[in-house]
Amino acid sequence: MKLKPLLASLCLSVPLMMTSMSTAAVEKITLKLAHNLDQEHVVHKALDQMAKEIQEESGGKMRVRIYPNGQMGGPRETIEMMQNGALDMTKGSASEMEPFASAFSVFSLPYLFKDDAHFKRVLYGPVGQELMKQTDSKGFVAIAAYVAGTRSFYAKKPINSPADMKGMKIRVVSTPTTNKIIELLGASPALIPFGEVYTALQQGVIDGAENNEPSYYQTRHVEVAKFYTEDQHTSVPDYLVIASKVWNGMSDEQRAIITKAARNSEVYQQKLWDEEVTNSRNKAQELGATFITVDKTPFREALSPLYDDFRKDASVAEWMTKIEGEANK
Ligand code: GCU
Structure with a gap:
């Protein structure tokens, strides 16, 4: 007569045991x-x-x-x-x-x-x-x-305004937007993996790149591109x-x-x-880097067509609006 409850409890305990066992195995x-x-x-x-x-x-x-x-x-x-x-x-x-x-x-x-x-x-x-x-x-x-932080340009020669970038070859993390940034500044973008930028700079395959200060210093790019322009174009x-x-x-x-x-x-x-x-800024300076303070206005103006592109594309326009909406909170 007690078979039924026994069976029921067996049926219940088997899957339970199995679950706990398999959890223990993947834990x-x-x-x-x-x-x-x-x-x-x-x-x-x-x-x-x-x-x-x-x-x-x-x-x-x-x-x-x-x-x-x-x-x-x-x-x-x-x-x-x-x-x-x-x-x-x-x-x-x-x-x-x-x-x-x-x-x-x-x-x-x-x-x-x-x-x-x-x-x-x-x-x-x-x-x-x-x-x-x-x-x-x-x-x-x-x-x-x-x-x-912010990404800025660095190169073998000083960049004081977009005019100085004309004809330069600049490495970027290549995307349609980053490529266009470079083109709007009169330069041409180069798709080069992060780990190969040092050699590319050293061998003159590119004239410059862009990154934040820690990456500029830790990659030792500072040794082969001494001028870091603080234009801070993106975050x-x-x-x-x-x-x-x-x-x-x-x-x-x-x-x-x-x-x-x-x-x-x-x-x-x-x-x-x-x-x-x-720390990276100081260390880069010790290695001979020059940090250049620039007026960001000409960079901002040259790059403003990107905002029109974003406004035209509904999938990204909404994100731009959402981010702009957080500016004064
Ligand atoms: C920065 C960033 C990395 C990126 C690199 C790059 O250092 O933190 O995630 O890969 O830039 O320019 O490739």
């Missing part, structure tokens, strides 16, 4: 994370801190192994590897995310942000959160955003992304551990950034 995971920045870069430091936190919070069951310095290739390659299941996580700048989700092109719009506070309000507020969801259907999920953040397959295959608990550690890494990275800019 121990090592996530592979590759990026193209130097180990001294504050994004690397923030990722390193995140990896430690994940390991601690999971009681050693979750680990993140970081492959820095482009040893697995540039973002183009690592994003593809992630989509193919060969890598779990990587870092891409907004420009590098643009081929997957056009919304990210908005960060290449010159002089879009009024100041640093406006930029951070966008990046870490509702607009930024919505932007981060744009890759979900592309096979990867954005889980952290990192500030990257392009970096994103930490994880393969959707990996993310969706995790338990809620595992996802919560990663989400919290990723959030903490954002805070830590922001704390380090400003100091890193000052």
